[in-house]
Amino acid sequence: xxxxxxxxxxxxxxxxxxxxxxxxxxxxxxxxxxxxxxxxxxxxxxxxxxxxxxxxxxxxxxxxxxxxxxxxxxxxxxxxxxxxxxxxxxxxxxxxxxxxxxxxxxxxxxxxxxx
Amino acid sequence: xxxxxxxxxxxxxxxxxxxxxxxxxxxxxxxxxxxxxxxxxxxxxxxxxxxxxxxxxxxxxxxxxxxxxxxxxxxxxxxxxxxxxxxxxxxxxxxxxxxxxxxxxxxxxxxxxxx
Numbered sequence: 001x002x003x004x005x006x007x008x009x010x011x012x013x014x015x016x017x018x019x020x021x022x023x024x025x026x027x028x029x030x031x032x033x034x035x036x037x038x039x040x041x042x043x044x045x046x047x048x049x050x051x052x053x054x055x056x057x058x059x060x061x062x063x064x065x066x067x068x069x070x071x072x073x074x075x076x077x078x079x080x081x082x083x084x085x086x087x088x089x090x091x092x093x094x095x096x097x098x099x100x101x102x103x104x105x106x107x108x109x110x111x112x113x114x115x
Numbered sequence: 116x117x118x119x120x121x122x123x124x125x126x127x128x129x130x131x132x133x134x135x136x137x138x139x140x141x142x143x144x145x146x147x148x149x150x151x152x153x154x155x156x157x158x159x160x161x162x163x164x165x166x167x168x169x170x171x172x173x174x175x176x177x178x179x180x181x182x183x184x185x186x187x188x189x190x191x192x193x194x195x196x197x198x199x200x201x202x203x204x205x206x207x208x209x210x211x212x213x214x215x216x217x218x219x220x221x222x223x224x225x226x227x228x229x230x
Contacts, residue, residue, distance in 0.1 A: 004158070006158075031216065033216065033218075035218075035220075040123075040222070041222060042119075042121075042203065042220035042221055042222040042223055043159070043203070043205075043218070043220045044220075045217045045218060045219070048216050048217065055216075056216070056217060058217070059217075091158055091159070093218075095216070098216045101147075103149060103161050103164040104161075104216075104218060105161060106151070106158035106159045106160070106161075107158050108156075108157050108158040109157075109158050111156075
């Protein structure tokens with residue numbers, strides 16, 4: 001499967017724990033985006049990264065959330081000290097360029113549940 | 116007021132019908148317009164990708180963009196039960212705006228095609 005790969009597909013955490021979500025972009029894509037989808041709401045942009053750089057994090061909550069896209073390996077979205085309100089589906093997308101001239105392709109998401 | 120408005124539905128049509136899905140938006144900076152299809156528990160799948168105003172056709176799908184009215188549409192001809200899904204419109208600003216890669220989504224319209 002040459003598409004965007006996300007894991008795990010489902011993640012259950014207790015309040016106060018850490019959640020780590022991983023995303024491997026499509027082959028040949030070096031631009032990664034994270035979105036969050038709450039029930040009955042559309043996808044909301046969180047962060048845009050290239051290899052080793054955060055380009056736009058205007059949609060990221062100021063506290064507890066961080067993202068990285070290292071030189072080697074997948075992109076990671078990290079949520080520290082999770083709370084019930086973090087329960088959502090988190091989607092990763094990738095594109096070959098970051099100028100809007102190429103569409104973004106999405107993975108199947110990680111569904112995070114907070115107990 | 117949301118930047119992108121989309122009727123959530125649900126929209127129920129008989130097999131073979133022509134389906135019309137619409138979004139309105141308020142941000143005149145949007146230049147790229149997309150339609151995604153999302154099945155339950157899956158990620159958004161790109162259907163149509165258009166730039167600026169005009170029409171684009173791909174098989175049974177036609178996308179229309181009217182920038183003067185800030186209105187976009189997706190038409191599905193000869194609808195099939197397999198078209199039953201949530202349809203999301205998305206848009207982004209043009210190149211060199213600094214936020215070209217940030218997609219803004221509608222909340223999605225649920226479509227049910229019945230036999």
